Amino acid sequence: MSRRAAGGGQIYLDHHSTTPVDPRVLDEMMPHFAGSFGNASSADHRYGHAAAEAVESARERVAAAVGARPEEIIFTSGATESDNMALAGTMARYRDRGDHMVTCATEHEAVLGTARHLEGSGVKATYLPVDGEGELDLGELESAIRDTTVVASVMAANNEIGTMHDVGEIGRITGERGVVFHTDAAQAAGHIPLDVRGMGIGLMSMSAHKMYGPKGVGALYVRGAKPRVRPEPLFRGGGQERGMRSGTLNVPGIAGFGKAAEIAVRGMAAEGERLRSLAARMLRPLEDAGGVLNGHPTRRLPHNLSVYFEGIEGKAIINSVADRVAISAGSACTASTVEPSHVITALGHGEGRAHSSIRIGLGRFNTAEEVDSASEIIAGAVGRLRRIGGG
Numbered sequence: 001m002s003r004r005a006a007g008g009g010q011i012y013l014d015h016h017s018t019t020p021v022d023p024r025v026l027d028e029m030m031p032h033f034a035g036s037f038g039n040a041s042s043a044d045h046r047y048g049h050a051a052a053e054a055v056e057s058a059r060e061r062v063a064a065a066v067g068a069r070p071e072e073i074i075f076t077s078g079a080t081e082s083d084n085m086a087l088a089g090t091m092a093r094y095r096d097r098g099d100h101m102v103t104c105a106t107e108h109e110a111v112l113g114t115a116r117h118l119e120g121s122g123v124k125a126t127y128l129p130v131d132g133e134g135e136l137d138l139g140e141l142e143s144a145i146r147d148t149t150v151v152a153s154v155m156a157a158n159n160e161i162g163t164m165h166d167v168g169e170i171g172r173i174t175g176e177r178g179v180v181f182h183t184d185a186a187q188a189a190g191h192i193p194l195d196v197r198g199m200g201i202g203l204m205s206m207s208a209h210k211m212y213g214p215k216g217v218g219a220l221y222v223r224g225a226k227p228r229v230r231p232e233p234l235f236r237g238g239g240q241e242r243g244m245r246s247g248t249l250n251v252p253g254i255a256g257f258g259k260a261a262e263i264a265v266r267g268m269a270a271e272g273e274r275l276r277s278l279a280a281r282m283l284r285p286l287e288d289a290g291g292v293l294n295g296h297p298t299r300r301l302p303h304n305l306s307v308y309f310e311g312i313e314g315k316a317i318i319n320s321v322a323d324r325v326a327i328s329a330g331s332a333c334t335a336s337t338v339e340p341s342h343v344i345t346a347l348g349h350g351e352g353r354a355h356s357s358i359r360i361g362l363g364r365f366n367t368a369e370e371v372d373s374a375s376e377i378i379a380g381a382v383g384r385l386r387r388i389g390g391g
C-alpha cells in the first residue's frame with residue numbers, strides 16, 4: 001500500500017516525525033467515537049463498561065509489547081508528557097534521596113527542556129556528551145552518578161540520527177547504584193525489541209503516533225516492584241490511571257495505541273529486516289552523490305538515515321525535492337527554527353554538518369520503488385545544488 005497520494009504526490013519519508021495511522025488501527029478506533037463513546041470512568045452503565053474494557057484491553061497489548069504488566073502502563077497524551085512526568089515527577093517524589101539527575105546531550109527537547117526547567121528549581125543536571133557516532137561512554141555515565149543522583153534519563157534510540165543506546169547495560173549500571181532509569185523510547189518502541197524487566201528500566205516513555213497509531217496518546221511505563229517507582233503526578237483531578245494521571249481517558253486513541261502496539265510487535269523482526277535493507281538500498285546512491293551517514297553505522301534504528309552533504313544546506317535539498325519527497329532536517333519540533341540540530345552538533349563535527357544534513361525515516365508503507373525514486377530525486381538535487389554553488 002502506498003502513501004504517495006496523501007501528500008499530493010510526495011513520497012513520505014519522514015516517519016520519525018510521525019507515521020500514518022495503520023488502517024487496522026483506524027478500524028479499532030472508529031467504534032469509540034460514536035456508538036461506543038462512553039467514559040471509561042463511568043461505572044454505572046454499559047457505555048462506561050465498554051469504554052473501560054477497551055482501555056484495559058489496550059493496556060494489556062501495550063504492556064505485552066514491552067514486557068510490562070498491564071498495571072504498570074499509565075496512558076498519557078504522548079511521549080512529551082511522559083518525559084515530563086518521568087523527570088519532574090520522580091525528582092519531586094524522591095527529593096529526600098537527592099537533587100541530581102543525569103541525562104545525555106542528544107536527548108529530545110522533551111527531556112532536555114524538562115531538565116533545564118528543573119535546574120531552575122534547584123535540581124542539578126549532568127548532560128553527558130556523546131562520541132562522533134552518537135554513542136555514550138558508559139564509563140562516563142557510571143562516574144557521573146553521585147550519591148545524590150535520583151534519576152538517569154537516556155533515550156533508547158535517537159530521533160535524528162537513529163543511534164541506539166545500550167539500554168540493558170544502562171539499566172544494569174543504574175540499578176546497581178539505586179538510580180531510577182528512565183528511557184525515552186518514543187522512536188524505539190514498536191521498532192526494536194524492548195523488555196522493560198530484562199533491561200532494568202524503571203520508567204519508559206512511548207508515543208502511539210510513532211508506531212502507526214494516532215497522535216495525542218502515549219504511555220509511561222512505571223515499574224511496579226523490585227523496586228517500585230512512583231513519580232508524582234503532573235495532573236491532579238479525578239484520579240484516573242490510579243491517581244497518576246487524572247483526566248478523562250482518550251478512549252479511541254488508547255484503543256488505537258493498543259492495536260498499533262500489537263501489530264508493531266507481531267511484525268517487528270520481518271519489518272525491521274525489510275526496512276534495514278531498504279535503508280541500505282537508499283543510502284548507496286546518496287553516498288555516490290557525496291553523502292556521509294551520520295550516527296552509528298550498525299547500532300542504529302533500521303528505518304533511519306541521517307545523511308550529511310558537505311557544503312550544501314540541508315534545507316536547500318529538502319526544499320528542492322519538496323514537490324516529490326517529504327524529508328526533514330531533523331526533529332519536527334525544532335525544524336521550523338534556523339538553529340542547527342543540537343544532536344548533530346553534539347557529535348562534535350561542527351555546526352556546518354548540522355546545517356548540511358537531512359533526515360530520512362522509512363516506514364511500513366514505503367516500497368522499494370519509492371525508495372529508488374526518492375534516492376534518485378535527492379541525489380539529483382544534490383548534484384544540481386553543487387553545480388550552482390552549494391544552494
Ligand SMILES: Cc1ncc(COP(=O)(O)O)c(C=O)c1O
Nearest residue numbers: 078079080108110159184186207
Ligand atoms: C525521542 C522523542 N521523544 C519525545 C517525542 C515527543 O513525542 P510526542 O509527539 O508523543 O509528544 C518525540 C517526537 O518527536 C521523540 O522523537
